[in-house]
Amino acid sequence: MATPERRTILLDFEKPLAELDARIAQIRELAEENEVDVSDQIRQLEARAVQLRQEIFGSLTPFQRLQVARHPRRPSTLDYIQAMTDEWIEMHGDRSTGTDDPAIVGGVARLGGRPVVMLGHQKGRDTKDNIARNFGMASPGGYRKAIRLMNHANRFGMPILTFIDTPAADPRAEAERLGQGEAIAYNLREMFRLEVPIICTVIGEGGSGGALGIGVGDRLLMFEHSIYCVAPPEACAAILWRDASNAPQAAEALKITAPDLVELGIVDQVLPEPVGGAHSDPLETASTLKRTLLDYLDELCAMSNHQRRALRYQKFRKIGMFVEVPA
Template identity: 45%
Template sequence: MDYLPFEEPIKSLYESYESCRLEGEQKGVDTRAKCIAIEDKILAKKKQIYSKLTPWQRVQLSRHPNRPYALDFIYGLTKNTFIELHGDRNFADDKAMVGGFGKIDEQTFMFIGQQKGKNTKQRQYRRFGMSNPEGYRKAMRLMKLAEKFGKPIVTFIDTPGAYPGLEAEERGQGQAIAQSIYEMMKLSVPVICIVIGEGASGGALGIGIGNRVYMLENTWYSVISPESCSSILWRSWDYKETAAEVLKLTPQDMKKQGIIDGIIPEPLGGAHYDYYETFDNVKKVIKKEFLNLQKLSPEKLAEERQSKFLDFGIFKG
C-alpha cells in the first residue's frame, strides 16, 4: 500500500500492527490483544484524518496510485460481460479513452471512460488518461451507437485534461471536445456521468454532459488543476494548496453550487481500500438513476439535459 504525506501516522500504525503480528507468529506468543488494540488505534486515526480532509488532500486522494480506474469500475460492475469497442473510424484507436457494451444485472449499458495506467509502461500507453481528438471522436461514435440501439450510457471521468500535444491541436482537439459536448446534449437515451478521480477542464467535460452527474467522495472537478492555477496566478506551484481551496473543486462544493446531483460515498480512507464496496456504491446509484430516467421520453431526456447545463451560472444584463 502506498501512503500519501498526510497518511504517515496511519502508515506507522500499520507497521506496528505488522510487527505485532509477525512477533506472534515467529515467537509463538499470544499477541492478539496487542494487535487488536493497534487495530482500534488505526480505525480511530483514520476517522480523525479523513473526517477533516482539506481540498488539496482530496486532490491527492483522487490521484492515489492504488485507486481504481475506469476499466476496474467497468469490469467490476459488468462481471465479465463487457465487450470493448475500438477506433474512431477516422484516424486511430485512442488508448486513453475506452468504451463498449456491458451488463449490470440484466440491463445493457454503453460504458465510456478515461483510462490511466497502473505502472509507468501503462501510463505511457494510456497517456495518463489524456485523450487525443480521436478519443473524443471514438466516444461520440460509441454514444451514437448506444442511441441507435436504445441503450443507456454511463461515463467515467478521470483525466488531468485533454492531451496538450501539438499533434492533438493539429487534429482538432478543441473542435472534437466541442462536438462531443454538442452531440451529448442531443442524445435521446439516459446519460449518467460519474467523476471517479480527476475531472479537469474540457478534457473532463467532453464526456461529462449527463442527465445525472455524480462524483465519488474523494475526487475533484474544475476548469483547471490546482498546480496550473497556482503557476498562472503566482508563477509558482508553491500555492497549489491555496488554489485548491479557492477553486471550490471538491464534491461538497460542486453539490452546494448545483453542478452535480450527488456524492457517492467511498470506504474509509478512499476507494483504494475496498474496490468492491466502491463498485457496489456506484452500482446502486446507476441502477437508481436509470430506473428514474427510463420513465422519460427520448425528447424529454434531451430537453432535461440541455436545460440542466444551460441553467448553470448567474447572468446580469
C-alpha cells in the same frame, strides 16, 4: 477486479497510519515468537488505527483529496466495468482518422441485465502504461471515438454511462493540429442532442475540457474523494501566481471537492468511499457505483425522450448562475 495490495503506495498524510500498522504487526510477531498473549493490546491498537484512519480521511484538505483522486491504485474505468458488468465487448477506433486512442476506452456491456454503452478515460497503473495511455489525456481521436460509441447507443436505444478521470485533454501541439477544441465542442453539442439516458460519474480526477468532452449528462455523480475543476490546481497556480507550489492554495479557491460542487448545484450526488479511499476496497466501491447507476437508470428510463433532453438542458443552464449580495 483484483484488490490491490494495501499501503504499498503511501501518501504523506497516510504515513502515521502505516507506522501504526507496522507497530501492530511487530507486536503480533514478537508475541507469537515468545508465546505471549497480547490480544487486548492488539485490539486497542487496531481500534486506534480505525479511529485514526477515520479522522484523517474525514478531514482531508482539497489538495489532499486531489492526491487521493490521483492515487495510482485508485480503480480505473476498466476496473469498474469488469467489476460491475455481466458482459463486456470493447470497441475500438474513431472511424475518422483510423486511430484508436487508448486514453479513452468504451464498448457495449450488460449492467444488471440491461444493455448499455460504457466509456471513460483510462489511466495506467505504472509509468510504462501511463505513457501508453498518455496519463488519461485523450486526443481528438479519443473524443471522436467516444461520440461514435454514443451515437451507436442512441441508434439502438441503449443508455450511456461515462466515467471521468483525466487531468485535462491532450495539450500537445499535435492534438491541437488535429482539432482538439473542435472535437470537444462537437461532443458537447451532440451529447445534448442524444435521446437516451446519460449518466456521468467522476471516478477520480475531472479536469478542464478533457472531462467535459464526455461529461454532458442527465445526472452527474461524483465519488467522495474525487475532484472536478476548470483546471488542475498546479496549472491554476502557475497562471495566477507563476508558481505551481501554490497548488494547495489554488485547490482551496477552485472549489474542486464533492461537497463544494453539490453546494454549487453542479453535482447531483456524492458516492461514499470506503474509509481510506476507493483504492482501499475497490470491490465495495464498485458495488456502491453499480447500485446507484441502476437506481438512476430506472428513474431516467421511465421518462420520455423529450423530458430527458429538457432536463439535461436545464441542468447545464443553471450552472454558473449567481446572485450578487450587497456589501
